[in-house]
Amino acid sequence: MLRLSGLSKTYADGTEALRDISLQVGKGDILALVGGSGCGKTTLLRLIAGLDIPSSGAITVNGETIKGPHPSIGIVFQEPRLLPWLTVAGNVGFGLADLPPQERQVRILHALEKVGLAGYDQRWPRELSGGQQQRVAIARAFVTEPKVLLLDEPFSALDAFTRASLHDHLLLLWAETKPTVVMVTHDVEEAITLADRVVVMRPRPGRMMETISVTLDRPRDRLALGFDKAKRRILHALDRSLQPEKAAPTQKGADNASHWW
Amino acid sequence: MTDTMSHSDLRHSVDPRDPRSSRVKGSNPSRSFALAGILLPLLLAILWEAAIRSGLAVGRLMPPPSTIGATLWELAKSGELQLHCLATLGRVLAGFALGALFGTMIGAAAGALVVVRRLIDPTLQALRAVPSIAWVPLFILWMGIFETSKVALIAVGVFFPVYLGVAGAIEGIDRKLIEVGQVFRLNRWAMIRRVMLPAVLPAWIIALRSGLGLGFMFVVAAEFMGASEGLGFLLVDGQQMGKPAQILASIITFAVLGKLADGVLVMVSKPLLLWQDTARGAL
Numbered sequence: 237m238l239r240l241s242g243l244s245k246t247y248a249d250g251t252e253a254l255r256d257i258s259l260q261v262g263k264g265d266i267l268a269l270v271g272g273s274g275c276g277k278t279t280l281l282r283l284i285a286g287l288d289i290p291s292s293g294a295i296t297v298n299g300e301t302i303k304g305p306h307p308s309i310g311i312v313f314q315e316p317r318l319l320p321w322l323t324v325a326g327n328v329g330f331g332l333a334d335l336p337p338q339e340r341q342v343r344i345l346h347a348l349e350k351v352g353l354a355g356y357d358q359r360w361p362r363e364l365s366g367g368q369q370q371r372v373a374i375a376r377a378f379v380t381e382p383k384v385l386l387l388d389e390p391f392s393a394l395d396a397f398t399r400a401s402l403h404d405h406l407l408l409l410w411a412e413t414k415p416t417v418v419m420v421t422h423d424v425e426e427a428i429t430l431a432d433r434v435v436v437m438r439p440r441p442g443r444m445m446e447t448i449s450v451t452l453d454r455p456r457d458r459l460a461l462g463f464d465k466a467k468r469r470i471l472h473a474l475d476r477s478l479q480p481e482k483a484a485p486t487q488k489g490a491d492n493a494s495h496w497w
Numbered sequence: 498m499t500d501t502m503s504h505s506d507l508r509h510s511v512d513p514r515d516p517r518s519s520r521v522k523g524s525n526p527s528r529s530f531a532l533a534g535i536l537l538p539l540l541l542a543i544l545w546e547a548a549i550r551s552g553l554a555v556g557r558l559m560p561p562p563s564t565i566g567a568t569l570w571e572l573a574k575s576g577e578l579q580l581h582c583l584a585t586l587g588r589v590l591a592g593f594a595l596g597a598l599f600g601t602m603i604g605a606a607a608g609a610l611v612v613v614r615r616l617i618d619p620t621l622q623a624l625r626a627v628p629s630i631a632w633v634p635l636f637i638l639w640m641g642i643f644e645t646s647k648v649a650l651i652a653v654g655v656f657f658p659v660y661l662g663v664a665g666a667i668e669g670i671d672r673k674l675i676e677v678g679q680v681f682r683l684n685r686w687a688m689i690r691r692v693m694l695p696a697v698l699p700a701w702i703i704a705l706r707s708g709l710g711l712g713f714m715f716v717v718a719a720e721f722m723g724a725s726e727g728l729g730f731l732l733v734d735g736q737q738m739g740k741p742a743q744i745l746a747s748i749i750t751f752a753v754l755g756k757l758a759d760g761v762l763v764m765v766s767k768p769l770l771l772w773q774d775t776a777r778g779a780l
Contacts, residue, residue, distance in 0.1 A: 285680060286679075286680075287676055287679060287680070304682075305679050305680050305681070305682045306682075307682065310680070311680055313673070313676075313677075315673065317673050317674060317676070317677050319674060319677065319692065319695070320772050320773070321695040321696075321698070321772045322772075330677070330681060330691075331680075331681040333687075333691075360771070360772050361772075362772070362773075380681075
């Protein structure tokens with residue numbers, strides 16, 4: 237279980253990126269963070285990944301405090317970030333250097349098959365399309381079997397068809413080891429397709445505004461009634477999150493109420 | 498299991514973007530153009546030869562290719578050419594090895610550590626602006642007129658491009674790739690070995706190539722300062738004895754040696770850079 241308590245981040249130049257983020261994500265849950273630009277979504281993921289240090293507050297995974305990059309936390313970045321000098325197999329197995337070669341190979345090939353890239357293991361990253369590269373990046377994150385997987389808008393640069401097929405590949409891999417997933421997205425439909433809970437954030441400084449549960453059965457159908465309902469609720473919350481805070485007291489009330497959703 | 502296996506096999510066999518086939522296709526045009534570079538010098542040589550044979554030009558100071566060829570042949574037959582080539586190559590290699598070694602080490606330090614960069618980079622940039630010939634008198638005073646001062650001069654020439662290339666490449670490593678290493682908790686040494694070294698490899702090889710090129714320039718300066726063998730000596734000797742054919746013969750030998758040395762460097766480094774997403778035909 238991933239627990240964030242009172243997490244804040246103020247950068248050295250005084251920019252307050254995140255204020256008082258507290259939330260819990262249970263084992264195997266998928267949580268989506270949505271919000272306008274500048275609401276600190278990416279900062280939050282970088283804190284959990286251990287790539288940045290919080291100004292205050294704490295992150296724990298199964299009770300263990302996270303102080304830097306941790307073996308039980310994996311991340312897929314916005315860009316594939318493949319190492320161009322390694323083959324696809326070399327990239328997927330990048331985090332498995334300690335395993336004996338044979339087991340390593342088995343896990344690499346299995347992960348590649350799951351993301352639909354069987355037979356691509358000896359290719360160079362430059363030979364792959366953007367969507368294929370991102371699938372390699374997803375395989376690279378899953379292959380170490382992290383307990384918490386962070387996804388930072390991993391599909392934002394891809395077209396709608398590619399994106400939909402990557403959602404399927406992601407859920408397929410997720411179903412195997414059921415890691416806790418925290419994903420950042422701009423795409424409300426993507427959030428509803430994948431997540432159990434959607435947290436809407438408010439920008440400058442980044443705060444949590446509202447949490448919306450999605451209880452639809454998987455695999456989710458975009459045309460189902462509940463899908464549309466969830467979408468409207470999230471869009472409504474997003475609208476409010478981007479409005480200036482003139483009604484501060486009532487907003488504050490809503491803020492607190494959201495924790496009880 | 499068998500089901501997924503056959504599925505993947507099928508996918509593999511029908512994939513139209515098989516890199517092996519595209520690679521074969523891509524190498525064909527570059528191979529047929531490989532000889533194109535020789536056309537221009539060949540044409541000029543034939544024209545000049547024809548101009549002299551037909552009496553249009555005298556060719557006393559600019560001898561025709563046939564005379565230069567004959568000179569080269571004579572030099573080779575007497576073993577002189579080999580002697581001079583070996584002397585020059587030996588100096589270039591020794592100077593290149595020294596300059597590349599120090600250029601890489603100091604460049605790596607300056608690229609990786611801000612303190613080192615702030616301390617030494619301004620001085621090195623100032624020294625870089627000094628013309629090579631300016632070092633000659635000093636080096637002769639310090640190290641005498643024999644091999645040491647020559648190798649030192651060449652090493653100085655090789656050092657700067659290698660230093661600049663390596664320092665710049667290390668400074669320019671993509672932070673995003675470093676973060677990938679951090680996420681997988683690479684220690685300092687593993688980060689250097691698995692991320693930083695491969696990332697700077699292409700720039701390092703280019704730096705070595707320009708260093709080698711400068712090495713060949715500096716060897717002439719070095720051999721001008723008094724040598725009894727070497728292609729530079731052959732140049733000076735040709736001037737003093739009034740033998741333009743000998744001068745041109747050693748110039749041509751320089752061109753061939755330099756190109757060959759660069760070719761060897763490219764060939765050795767090629768398998769290391771297969772992954773690069775560049776127009777490799779241009780290299």
